[in-house]
Amino acid sequence: MGETIPIAVPRKGRPLESVLDRLASRLDVPDLADDISSTLRHEKALTKGTVDAEPDAEEHVYHRLAAYSTVDDPTEPEYTLVRDDRAGKPRRIVFDSVTIPLEDVDGIPDDTAIQLVGREEPFRALRTHEFALGFDSADLVLEEVVELRPDPLDRIGDVNARIDPSDTDVRVVTGLGDTVYHTLMAAPDVSPSSKPLDRDFLESYEGPLCIEPRYERLVQAVLGTQTLDGVRFEYPEEGREEEAAIADTGLGVYLTVTGSTARDHGLLLGEQLFPSETVLLESTPEVSDTIAGVRSLLNGADLETELAVEP
Structure with a gap:
């Protein structure tokens, strides 16, 4: 050979x-x-x-x-x-x-x-x-x-x-x-009622955003540092399901395929931010x-x- x-x-x-x-x-x-x-x-x-x-x-x-x-x-x-x-x-x-x-x-x-x-x-x-x-x-x-x-x-x-x-x-x-997607998702009381749940919403949002710690730099790159002004990252407790932690926080980004688990936790699916x-x-x-x-x-x-x- x-x-x-x-x-x-x-x-x-x-x-x-x-x-x-x-x-x-x-x-x-x-x-x-x-x-x-x-x-x-x-x-x-x-x-x-x-x-x-x-x-x-x-x-x-x-x-x-x-x-x-x-x-x-x-x-x-x-x-x-x-x-x-x-x-x-x-x-x-x-x-x-x-x-x-x-x-x-x-x-x-x-x-x-x-x-x-x-x-x-x-x-x-x-x-x-x-x-x-x-x-x-x-x-x-x-x-x-x-x-x-x-x-x-x-x-x-x-x-x-x-x-x-x-x-x-x-x-x-x-x-x-x-392809699966890093998707923006939110609890109903945080999601905008009359506008899309997307990057434009994040630009005016101030508060916590739940993500996996390993995705912090990825989320910063995908959303842009300007969009994240006023946003603070929070992370799921060890062993806690990511969608459950996002539901408690109110807003978050996580990988989704069908989004069924997110919906099981009462979350609304927003913009697909970036393809994985x-x-x-x-x-x-x-x-x-x-x-x-x-x-x-x-x-x-x-x-x-x-x-x-x-x-």
Whole structure:
């Protein structure tokens, strides 16, 4: 086998499944993608106690890990163990790596392969030049490197323009379309009665805004510092459901898919402030001709994405 291009990917969850779906469609490896996704879903269910281990299977997590990872062929997926950083959470099996040969791909030399490598925070691995390509949530880019300005940021496609070149060489290439939204939501007694619950409302609002602490910089970037004049952040107590905390505060921002949980807490859904999406990233100085070919393979006009990055 010739050159192997490592690509940093999330270890678990929706972002990893989005990457696997993309690879399945572009490289015709649906069985591999399904094998990894189904294994991790099963392990998550075992960890949460929603399914039982097979009667004749080794139930101990280390035995299962050994079974998953005792592979001689790098084209078979391997897994590893992590402990959830939330208090009292057990060890969990997550994705580690797999090598995928690229055969008869235009613009890529024969005998090239890609190696997916699981990382807790792929974006940071690209920042330290460990990888030329990777996938991670657009949220992490906002949380770490975009400039905070008075005016708001409302499109993923504008993220690159707000990255200081002296801060990082990493840039967003495209999104994968697995979009959920950071949504403004409010209790009925706080929401405006005759106007939309949106950014314009926030500009005249003064008071508490409930958010997850990890999203503080993201919310500042998305809303703009001018909009947040007179607004003070409040955070959910540890272990408390985010929508419940927002209901107590009266106003907040949180990720929504259907919004059903927010409505269960009596909240009204307002403007979808910013799309949260898995994105393809590159560390620009590390991009060789072969890596550029791989990047083009992973990109493409077939993606239905909120992202619109200029070439």
